Amino acid sequence: MASATEKQETDRVREIGHDEYDPVGTAILIGIYFLILVLLWLFMYFVEFLGNGPTVVGALQPVLLGVGLA
Amino acid sequence: MAMRNAYVDQFPSEARLISAAFWSSFLALAIGGSLGLVQALHRTDYLRFIDSVDYYTVLTAHGVLLAITFTIFFLVGIFTWAVTTSLDRGLEDLRFSWAWYAMMVVGTVLVGVSILGGVVDSIDMQADVLFTFYAPLQAHPAFYVGLVLFVVGTWLAGADWFRTWWAWRGENPDERIPLPTFMTLTTTLFWYLCTLGVALSILVLLLPWSMGIVDSVNPLLSRTLFWYFGHAVVYFWLMPAYMMWYIMLPKLSGGKLFSDPLARVVFVLFLLLSTPTGIHHQYLDPGIAEGYKFIAMTNTMFLLLPSLLTAFTVVASMEHGARQRGGTGYLGWLKALPWRDPVFTGMALAGLMFAAAGFSGMINAGMNINYLVHNTWWIVGHFHLTVGTAVALTFMAAAYWFVPQVTGKQLWNRSLALGQVLLWFVGMTFMSNAMHRSGLFGMPRRTAEPQYQGFNFEPAAGTVGEINAQVALGAALLTIALALFLLNMVMTTIGGESDAIPDNTYAGTLSGPEDAPVVLDNLKLWTAIATVLVVFAYTLPLASIIDAGGLFGPGIEGFQLTIGIDPAIVLESVREVMP
Amino acid sequence: MRISPGALLVVIAVLVPFVVEFRTALSWFGVELSVLESVALAGVLVLGLLVWAMWPQNGGEMGSADSN
Numbered sequence: 001m002a003s004a005t006e007k008q009e010t011d012r013v014r015e016i017g018h019d020e021y022d023p024v025g026t027a028i029l030i031g032i033y034f035l036i037l038v039l040l041w042l043f044m045y046f047v048e049f050l051g052n053g054p055t056v057v058g059a060l061q062p063v064l065l066g067v068g069l070a
Numbered sequence: 071m072a073m074r075n076a077y078v079d080q081f082p083s084e085a086r087l088i089s090a091a092f093w094s095s096f097l098a099l100a101i102g103g104s105l106g107l108v109q110a111l112h113r114t115d116y117l118r119f120i121d122s123v124d125y126y127t128v129l130t131a132h133g134v135l136l137a138i139t140f141t142i143f144f145l146v147g148i149f150t151w152a153v154t155t156s157l158d159r160g161l162e163d164l165r166f167s168w169a170w171y172a173m174m175v176v177g178t179v180l181v182g183v184s185i186l187g188g189v190v191d192s193i194d195m196q197a198d199v200l201f202t203f204y205a206p207l208q209a210h211p212a213f214y215v216g217l218v219l220f221v222v223g224t225w226l227a228g229a230d231w232f233r234t235w236w237a238w239r240g241e242n243p244d245e246r247i248p249l250p251t252f253m254t255l256t257t258t259l260f261w262y263l264c265t266l267g268v269a270l271s272i273l274v275l276l277l278p279w280s281m282g283i284v285d286s287v288n289p290l291l292s293r294t295l296f297w298y299f300g301h302a303v304v305y306f307w308l309m310p311a312y313m314m315w316y317i318m319l320p321k322l323s324g325g326k327l328f329s330d331p332l333a334r335v336v337f338v339l340f341l342l343l344s345t346p347t348g349i350h351h352q353y354l355d356p357g358i359a360e361g362y363k364f365i366a367m368t369n370t371m372f373l374l375l376p377s378l379l380t381a382f383t384v385v386a387s388m389e390h391g392a393r394q395r396g397g398t399g400y401l402g403w404l405k406a407l408p409w410r411d412p413v414f415t416g417m418a419l420a421g422l423m424f425a426a427a428g429f430s431g432m433i434n435a436g437m438n439i440n441y442l443v444h445n446t447w448w449i450v451g452h453f454h455l456t457v458g459t460a461v462a463l464t465f466m467a468a469a470y471w472f473v474p475q476v477t478g479k480q481l482w483n484r485s486l487a488l489g490q491v492l493l494w495f496v497g498m499t500f501m502s503n504a505m506h507r508s509g510l511f512g513m514p515r516r517t518a519e520p521q522y523q524g525f526n527f528e529p530a531a532g533t534v535g536e537i538n539a540q541v542a543l544g545a546a547l548l549t550i551a552l553a554l555f556l557l558n559m560v561m562t563t564i565g566g567e568s569d570a571i572p573d574n575t576y577a578g579t580l581s582g583p584e585d586a587p588v589v590l591d592n593l594k595l596w597t598a599i600a601t602v603l604v605v606f607a608y609t610l611p612l613a614s615i616i617d618a619g620g621l622f623g624p625g626i627e628g629f630q631l632t633i634g635i636d637p638a639i640v641l642e643s644v645r646e647v648m649p
Numbered sequence: 650m651r652i653s654p655g656a657l658l659v660v661i662a663v664l665v666p667f668v669v670e671f672r673t674a675l676s677w678f679g680v681e682l683s684v685l686e687s688v689a690l691a692g693v694l695v696l697g698l699l700v701w702a703m704w705p706q707n708g709g710e711m712g713s714a715d716s717n
């Protein structure tokens with residue numbers, strides 16, 4: 001219940017309400033995280049596909065063969 | 071000095087129960103963690119003082135004690151705290167509560183003793199079946215009975231939390247479910263749903279089979295039922311860590327939870343999606359059609375949604391706190407966070423490692439990329455970031471706050487605690503990085519001696535020796551961190567009472583429950599949808615597995631690893647695979 | 650100090666994965682750092698960090714930064 005939610009924190013120098021709060025730093029951090037994910041994903045392409053040759057699953061193979069891709 | 075208002079002052083009897091649960095959990099952590107060091111040194115050939123034949127016994131103990139005992143004992147403590155604190159009422163009947171706790175303890179002892187039998191001759195049992203315990207590996211019946219008792223204990227604990235909530239609802243019919251209770255209840259619900267699978271697997275297949283009532287089981291069926299539970303259990307560990315991030319981190323950072331409605335959505339999504347994804351652990355199982363695997367993969371990818379929502383909400387709440395503490399700039403606010411506080415820093419670093427694990431998890435989840443890393447040490451590297459750090463480090467950091475709350479004693483040494491969480495982070499960096507990289511060049515997991523005659527691993531970068539050194543270094547740092555944690559807990563507990571314990575509170579919200587659609591609190595609805603999703607994802611695969619192999623399978627005899635391996639059988643099986 | 654001692658410790662800890670992963674990443678471009686070189690690199694980074702953190706914060710360039 002509300003009684004147990006935190007009331008006063010000592011190190012607080014200002015109060016920021018819902019409407020004046022704009023989590024721009026969070027957006028930047030998440031953006032950086034996505035960038036890293038994308039880079040790693042590209043990197044994965046080299047490790048997996050150039051390293052070992054593609055692993056094509058099931059019914060896709062005949063299809064690719066059919067159109068001359070594999 | 072104002073009146074102290076810690077948890078132990080509000081709920082003294084519940085505090086004792088939670089303390090007991092925590093200590094059970096720490097004991098498991100102490101034993102399991104030490105065995106981790108034994109494994110790491112053995113595999114890398116730095117120190118081999120156990121017989122390689124006993125490796126599976128050690129590995130089983132490590133997996134079971136850490137992934138099941140340590141995590142679950144700790145989380146029943148946290149959930150009990152969450153329900154009682156947020157509803158502001160005690161448990162209905164403490165005798166019932168101690169009964170479920172005792173049941174979990176008895177179950178753990180049975181499991182522990184039967185595993186120990188694998189190395190102690192005077193105990194005539196063995197359970198070298200790993201924490202994944204599916205057929206054809208077979209354990210002594212005591213192991214399965216112990217597991218059943220443990221799980222039923224958690225079911226009763228769940229019932230206890232529900233009872234408390236029902237009683238509260240009777241008196242507060244128009245109020246929204248407080249967030250911590252909401253998180254506990256949704257987690258409990260998917261725990262019921264997923265443990266049904268493992269209960270079936272044990273009671274119908276494994277237990278009768280190990281007692282000799284049936285002489286064979288369908289191994290694929292037992293695997294599938296295990297993984298039906300085995301993915302959701304991951305979220306059972308993770309949800310209490312998420313709860314800490316949602317309701318403790320914002321407070322510790324000096325701010326408020328960014329959004330209560332978003333938090334509710336996340337927990338509802340986990341209730342819906344935790345279970346119908348288990349087949350993603352079986353991408354390489356023959357006997358399950360690719361279409362079903364594809365469905366599991368799709369469900370898994372949907373799980374990225376609540377995880378990313380969490381990343382956003384939690385970081386935004388921390389930023390809110392940092393700015394209220396005077397932080398400024400695009401990223402400069404990071405400096406204003408309370409890095410000196412081990413509770414905060416431990417949880418924040420745990421979250422950071424979880425973000426890293428997000429990437430290796432996406433690799434695991436992709437059906438054809440999974441083939442590259444399946445059953446390699448990559449996987450072990452991955453889950454030491456998730457359960458081994460995101461969960462374990464969050465729990466250890468949480469303990470620095472909770473143990474003073476439930477004992478009324480001040481944390482023995484805060485600086486040591488800060489050093490401890492940093493050391494765990496650094497140690498895990500070394501160990502997990504090396505494990506991931508070994509997986510990429512095909513180093514198998516679950517092997518005592520991963521070196522072979524006439525074959526050399528070819529790391530893409532560095533050498534095997536160097537990677538092994540990194541594993542051993544990481545494991546050593548982790549073990550030191552573990553010892554420091556336990557030391558701090560012991561010294562705190564034997565210390566004297568203190569008046570300087572902070573009040574028992576959790577974070578307020580910027581956008582509260584009044585902004586959340588009421589339908590989010592409709593637990594019956596979400597449970598029904600979750601059940602339907604499970605039925606969709608599992609009916610056909612299970613039917614076709616039973617259709618192909620029967621319930622009791624095509625003559626699968628139990629495999630008991632350490633009860634004297636007959637050399638003739640070994641030779642025979644070697645001949646079978648050699649041309 | 651430009652940053653609290655606690656935060657400084659955390660930054661040093663978080664540096665570790667960066668150095669470790671940097672080393673792995675470099676080797677993909679054919680640059681192989683030995684263990685000693687990596688440790689030296691980490692040492693230099695930590696030293697730089699310490700210097701930055703300890704450097705007195707004179708009001709000139711950053712304006713009212715020290716009012717935080």
Ligand code: HEM
Nearest residue numbers: 103106107110133136137200457458462515516517545548
């Ligand atoms: C002192 C810290 C730890 C060390 C040194 C350590 C070391 C290891 C090693 C070397 C393995 C791989 C064995 C193999 O594949 O042959 C392993 C497996 C495992 N670890 Fe840890 N670990 C630690 C902490 C943890 C924690 C905190 C958890 C969970 C909360 C955990 C859960 C597991 C699990 C579930 C396995 C897999 C067991 C299996 O394959 O059946 N570990 N650990």
Ligand SMILES: [Cu+2]
Nearest residue numbers: 300301304351
């Ligand atoms: Cu999974």
